[in-house]
Amino acid sequence: MTTFKEQASTHRKLTIAEILEEFAEGQIPLRFSAYDGSSAGAPDAPYGLTLKNPRGTTYLATAPGDLGMARAYVSGDLEMEGVHPGDPYEVLRVMGDDLSFKRPSAKTLAMVTRSLGWELLRPIAPPPQESLPRWRRIAEGLRHSKTRDAESIHHHYDVSNTFYEYVLGPSMTYTCAAYPSVDASLEDAQENKYRLVFEKLGLKAGDRLLDIGCGWGGMVRYAARRGVHVIGATLSREQAEWAQKAVVDEGLTEFAEVRFSDYRDVTETGFDAVSSIGLTEHIGVANYAAYFEFVKSKLRDGGRVLNHCITRPDNRSNGRAGGFIDRYVFPDGELTGSGRIITEMQDVGLEVRHEENLREHYALTLRDWCRNLVDNWDECVAEVGIGTAKVWGLYMAGSRLGFERNVVQLHQVLAVKLDDKSDAHVPLRPWWEG
Structure with a gap:
């Protein structure tokens, strides 16, 4: 039989800070304050979170996890204190x-529901930066069809070439660099990455x-400067226009061409x-076999392929990205382990000769991209x-933290198309400088 005090406690409405404390496991390591005047956590912590209004509560309550937090943060309803918005890493x-x-009890959930009220638990429209959920993208075509792939690439890469210039720096390279040392500049590391790919090939x-x-x-331009004839293909119109202009400006048209094209249309x-x-x-794990078969069909006997991509640390995980990445960053993006990539390459008849993990290099790359965003924040916002x-x-x-904590990795896999006598036409030992 419950006492009067227990009944009163059960029916008392919780503050926002008390709700956080009900869900948190142990000490809250940040300062937290909410629009209802409540607070929690360590008051002298160097970093904090401020929930500014009821809309932010709705975002957090109706999409728990990274998606709800992203909605509240992007909309300005949740602020991170002690960090710059261009680099909330800390x-x-x-x-x-x-x-x-912790997993809340039914009693706790009932108390939270009563405290917030149904009005705050009714889903509302997300911020305009959010892509449609996967099930609604069917209007753009089946997943990884040419039409839908083009729309997914457009969502992420056609933001603004000027914006990318601010964030990526002069190299305009939006892939993991290869740092010769921890304190190397981003530009030197990106140049070193292209050198590494060039030499491996x-x-x-x-x-x-x-x-x-x-x-x-x-x-494309790195290879063309060294006398290699290159065709580059991208599904982003803005990328293609920028890249082809750079080819012309550098006087490389004799060697290089960049096409606004699906790779499947290269003849x-x-x-x-x-x-x-x-x-x-971007191509979907289920399409790896067809993709590497296509790559193999483009090579002469003895030709090489270098596949450089983000991977999972194992080959068992669901390939789909989490809610925030799928809805705000890479719609339809999928990741798997390097073992799956190697298997698919081998199964179409490509011989894998070398692979390496550049996980720490991508963390450093993201660190430097965030630094560029902070340094050019006003221009980027404009x-x-x-x-x-x-x-x-x-x-x-967040991605930087993911690479540091081995949530994701970055693998380069080098393979060769053997000739009809199974000759790989490669030296006995690695021929590139590490």
Whole structure:
């Protein structure tokens, strides 16, 4: 039999801070304050969260986890204190390392529901930066059809070339760099990455290279400057226009061409090498076999392919991205382990010769992209708006933490198309500088 005091406690409405404390496991490592005047956590903590209004509560309550937090943060309803919005890494690090949540009891859920009221628990429209959920994207075509892939690429890459110039820096390279040292500059690390790919592929003047998903043409121009004939293909119109102009401006039209094209529409064959840098994440795990069969069909005997992409640390995980990444960053993006990639390459008859994990290098790359965003914050906000700029800061800082904590990895896999006598036409030992 419950006492009067217990009944009163059960029917008392909780403050926002008390609700957080009900869900949190142990000490809250951040300062937290809410619009109802309540607070929780360590008052002297260097970092904090401020929930500014009821709309933010609705976002958090109706989409628990990273998606709800992203909605509240991007809309300006949740503020992170002690960090710049272009690089909220430290808040995310503290939350990831020191804040955990327990499974609430039915009694707790009932108290929270009564405290918030049904009005705050009714879903509302998300911020305009959010893409449609997967089930509603069917209007754009089946997942990984040409039409739907084009729309997904448009969502992420056609933000603004000017914005990317601010964030990526002069290299305009939106893939993991290869740092010769921890304190190397971003530009030197990106140049080093292209050198590494070039040397692994064994390219030389007069060779032919197909660069699939070429972005703003960094690899295309690196190879063309060294006398290699290159075709680059990208599904982003803005990337293609920027990259082709750069080819013209550098006087490389004799060697390089960048096409606004689905890679599946490239008809030329007999290439000495194919580079695929940051594309596999977009094509769908179920399409790997067809993709690597396509790559193989483009190579001459003895030709090489270098696949560079983000991976999972194992081969068992569901390939789909989490709610925030899928709805705000890479719609329809999928990741799997490097073992699955190697298997698919081998199963179409490509011989894998080398693979390596550049996980720590991507964390450093994201660190430097966030630094660029912070340094150019006002210009970036003027270019794309505060909401989109905050999406990028959140995404890049969170991704940095993911690479540091081995949630994701970055693998380069080098393979060769054997000739009819099974000769790989490669040296006995690795021929590139590490």
